[in-house]
Amino acid sequence: MEIIRFSKEITTYPRREWVKKMALFGIVLSAVPSNLFAIGKKKKNQWLLATVSNKNNNPLPINKSIPFDWNYAEIPSDGEGLKLTWSINEKDLGVKNLYLRISSATDIREDVSITVVLAKSRMVIAKFKMDFAHYFQPFQILIQPEYQHQVFSEGVFLTKTIGVKPLWILIGNDNKTPEILSPHLFLSNSFKEYNQWKKRLLSLDSIQTFGWMEGCVLDGIYDCLKKDGEYSKVFITHLNKYFDQNNFFYEGYNNEKLENIINNVESLLPFAMLAKANPNHPAIQKAIDFCIYNADENGNITDEKNGKRIAKTEECYTVSYPLAMLSTQYNRPELMSLSISTLKYRYQYLESDSQVYQRMIIPKDKYFSNWGRGIVWLLLGSVKTIPLLPEGEDKEWLKSELKKTVEMVLSLQQDNGLWYCFINDSKTGIETSGSAGIAAALAYGYKNGLLNKKSKEAAHKTWEGLSPYITADGLLTVSSQVNKGGEILQRDGFRVISNYTLGFLGILESAI
Numbered sequence: 001m002e003i004i005r006f007s008k009e010i011t012t013y014p015r016r017e018w019v020k021k022m023a024l025f026g027i028v029l030s031a032v033p034s035n036l037f038a039i040g041k042k043k044k045n046q047w048l049l050a051t052v053s054n055k056n057n058n059p060l061p062i063n064k065s066i067p068f069d070w071n072y073a074e075i076p077s078d079g080e081g082l083k084l085t086w087s088i089n090e091k092d093l094g095v096k097n098l099y100l101r102i103s104s105a106t107d108i109r110e111d112v113s114i115t116v117v118l119a120k121s122r123m124v125i126a127k128f129k130m131d132f133a134h135y136f137q138p139f140q141i142l143i144q145p146e147y148q149h150q151v152f153s154e155g156v157f158l159t160k161t162i163g164v165k166p167l168w169i170l171i172g173n174d175n176k177t178p179e180i181l182s183p184h185l186f187l188s189n190s191f192k193e194y195n196q197w198k199k200r201l202l203s204l205d206s207i208q209t210f211g212w213m214e215g216c217v218l219d220g221i222y223d224c225l226k227k228d229g230e231y232s233k234v235f236i237t238h239l240n241k242y243f244d245q246n247n248f249f250y251e252g253y254n255n256e257k258l259e260n261i262i263n264n265v266e267s268l269l270p271f272a273m274l275a276k277a278n279p280n281h282p283a284i285q286k287a288i289d290f291c292i293y294n295a296d297e298n299g300n301i302t303d304e305k306n307g308k309r310i311a312k313t314e315e316c317y318t319v320s321y322p323l324a325m326l327s328t329q330y331n332r333p334e335l336m337s338l339s340i341s342t343l344k345y346r347y348q349y350l351e352s353d354s355q356v357y358q359r360m361i362i363p364k365d366k367y368f369s370n371w372g373r374g375i376v377w378l379l380l381g382s383v384k385t386i387p388l389l390p391e392g393e394d395k396e397w398l399k400s401e402l403k404k405t406v407e408m409v410l411s412l413q414q415d416n417g418l419w420y421c422f423i424n425d426s427k428t429g430i431e432t433s434g435s436a437g438i439a440a441a442l443a444y445g446y447k448n449g450l451l452n453k454k455s456k457e458a459a460h461k462t463w464e465g466l467s468p469y470i471t472a473d474g475l476l477t478v479s480s481q482v483n484k485g486g487e488i489l490q491r492d493g494f495r496v497i498s499n500y501t502l503g504f505l506g507i508l509e510s511a512i
Helices: 015-023 145-154 196-201 212-227 229-240 269-277 282-293 314-330 333-350 372-388 393-410 432-447 453-469 486-491 501-511
Strands: 046-049 051-053 072-074 082-085 097-103 113-118 124-129 138-143 156-162 168-170 184-188 249-251 257-259 303-305 308-312 357-361 365-369
Touching: 097 145, 097 168, 113 145, 124 138, 124 145, 124 156, 138 145, 196 212, 196 501, 212 229, 212 269, 212 314, 212 501, 229 269, 269 282, 269 314, 282 314, 282 333, 308 314, 308 333, 314 333, 314 372, 333 357, 333 372, 333 393, 357 372, 365 486, 372 393, 372 432, 393 432, 393 453, 432 453, 432 501, 453 501
Parallel strands: none
Antiparallel strands: 046 184, 051 082, 072 168, 082 156, 097 138, 097 184, 113 124, 113 156, 249 257, 303 308, 308 357, 357 365
16 A cells, blocks of 8 residues: 655635535525635635744653654643744734644543743743543644734743643654644634635544544545545555554554554444455454454444443444445455344434433443434444345334434434534533534435435535534534543533544535
8 A cells, every 4th residue: 555645735716616516515605705705815824833842852651652653742741841933924924813733642531731831921821721632633722812923923832730641742843744733823814715624634634543533534535535536545545554564553542552453342443444445454354353252142242341341322333334344345244243233232222212322331321311422423323334234124123213313313403503512401512523423424324315305404504504613724623522531521511623523524525
């Protein structure tokens, strides 16, 4: 497999292409501000990479590693801190909105706060909240207008003020790390350039933690390339980051380097994607063996933790869907049986007329009722799996259960097209990852004949509703954090950027 390099240029599109493209999504152009098309009258959005100094050169702890050996630095909890500077005159830039971004190179499993201090005047100007971050997760803060000049003229120090474990960020300048994941200032002139999210998806800008997150991205890229084979190169590029010709490597929990080890049932989707590019890769059989080993006597595949088996809606997407794909590709009906059993179990025990539970400690303790992203895994896994199933009673029953769940979900869609983090609880606030994932499932389900026109219309409404939450350079904001902090963190309103959501957008756009 070859390695492909991609440009990080941020570009604009002429009005004619905007009109053509936006018409595909049913967007009424009269509702779009006319100045949105005034290309050439506004300065372009820009990334300004930081020069990083005051780096701690201490070696990583034993058995710890940074993904792909990309350049990194530790943010200290004492001393001056990690210094970021920019050698450019901001007067030439026409800055309107200025954001500072950094990206985690650490699997964080605690609350973390980073203080941003002006390098000379030592004034605290902002704080990054990085609780329970994952690898490659970008965080951004808005630099208030009164501090913009000093940021350029002085630079800033970053110091960890909450958190007890080492914290590493990516620092770039190695011709390998994507610019958007390197420390930088983002100059946003409040004018969105068409399809930036797709440029981010279809490059290494969207690289994610191995497992369900990178699986979402690969799935979104694959749906895009089914419409346009040109994108096969970036699909291969992503796979190359984790697989060589015979092996696979990735960082697991707490920056632990893993080789040829599958650590849980949420890690299986990339292997099915690998089968599309390299069907003879030995890692695919390892993934199949893992599924068979973790199946109970009824074919239901679960993880085990502290001696207890746990069934989650994630397995609809990360187990049933990959097994159905592999069964079809390799003509192995026993894998299809495991796929069906695993999917049916989730509908039997995690879904009812009014709620979907994201997990159950077998046999009865259930949690995360009507959590939006938990619903995504059930719906997206179902609409991706069911079309691959053989005709019969199981397929018809699953189609019926899917439709019932969709009706419940549609009844809780808000006027702006989105859903709350816990879709029946307004106190948890609007949340975009669940909204994008649900819409992707609705659009894909309609396209594949599983759902009716109401689902298509709801997906269009979500697409429009997501627009205000996409940055000018194409990152989806206002997502709840990955689920390492439990239900309390999901309910407390903490919102982040996580680029696995770009995979949802890819599936959604490809299905609309």
